[in-house]
Amino acid sequence: MMDRRQVLRMAALAGGAAVAGGGALRAQSPVRWDISIPWGPAEFHTRNAQRFAEEVRTATNGTVQMTVHAGGSLGVRANETVRAVGDGVVPMAEFAGFQNVGDVPILGIESIPFLVANYDELQVLHSLVRETWQRELERRNQLVLYVVPWPQQLFYFKRPITSAADLRGIRMRVYDRVTAEMSTRLGMVPQQLTNPDVVPALASGRVDAVMTSATTAVAQRYWEFLRHAYTTNHLWASNLMVVNLESWRRLPQATRDTIQGIARRLEPEFWNVSRGEHATRSAELVANGMTVEDPPPALVAALRQATATMADDFVRANPAAGPVLAEFRRRVGRAA
Helix, strand or coil, X not given: CCCHHHHHHHHHHHHHCCCCHHHCCCCCCCEEEEEECCCCCCCHXXXXXXXXXXXXXXXXXXXXXXXXXXCCCCCCCHHHHHHHHHCCCCCEEEEEHHHHCCCXXXXXXXXXXXXXXXXXXXXXXXXXXXXXXXHHHHCCCEEEEEXXXXXXXXXXXXXXXXXXXXXXXXXXXXXXXXXXXXXXXCCCEEEECCHHHHXXXXXXXXXXXXXXXXXXXXXXCHHHCCCEEECCCCCCCEEEEEEEHHHHHCCCHHHHHHHHHHHHHHHHHHHHHHHHHHHHHHHHHHHCCCEEECCCHHHHHHHHHHCCCHHHHHHHHCCCHHHHHHHHHHHHCCXX
């Protein structure tokens, strides 16, 4: 009996095979691609994906039909997405770079603590590293269509935090090895969890605190568990929308050009959506009884001191990141 991965892969291949002889798509046999999304249906990344799918369907006269499956409903875990797309388990998916550093370590460069200060600097970093991301993912049988960041990051707690001493022993939800190391250096106990696992962990008491954006905090109703949020902006995280290369290459060139043109046009708009999310969702958190504020200076100082060597640690583990970071710092006018 075939397992779920085999069934999904066969379905993906069948959808991609709906191509007529001579490279023209049959109007009566549209290509149907399922898009795996780990985020909930209300999150802006999911809505972006739905808009992208709708515009592709319209522009291709229905010959390419993408269906967004939110909340990990296809069974693809967030930290296994690169492998799932590369193996053809799903033809398309969106994933957060930091959650797939086990397969592509350089995806973690933007999550180096306090490296990037704002969206403008993030665009500079992406201009330097995106080609490497694309090349590494192509080696894993997938093509990047667009890249969009999450808004600023926050720490969420049950009680007020006034200094680094208040962090000791707190079980903090983290994303990856980098944020786990940061939490450990601050005296917290890291608990690595993907997005769908956070609320159950809060409900069971496995974690006492969370790091994420205000967008996710609203979508997951953190006010039911946590009361105090601090805009630490300690790292940045971006999502990549990718498509399996075998499925992609079955499309006629003109159709590929159309889809990539839509992705290029929408990506800046999706960035603007992200820029507006922090203020909007922070206000929703406050309306639901949470406090949202800048962290105390003592906490910021402790965060920066604890993470000061982590950029060098990242370069030692990923030598290709060294020239990228050097040029990034040069362009933003900041010494190493």
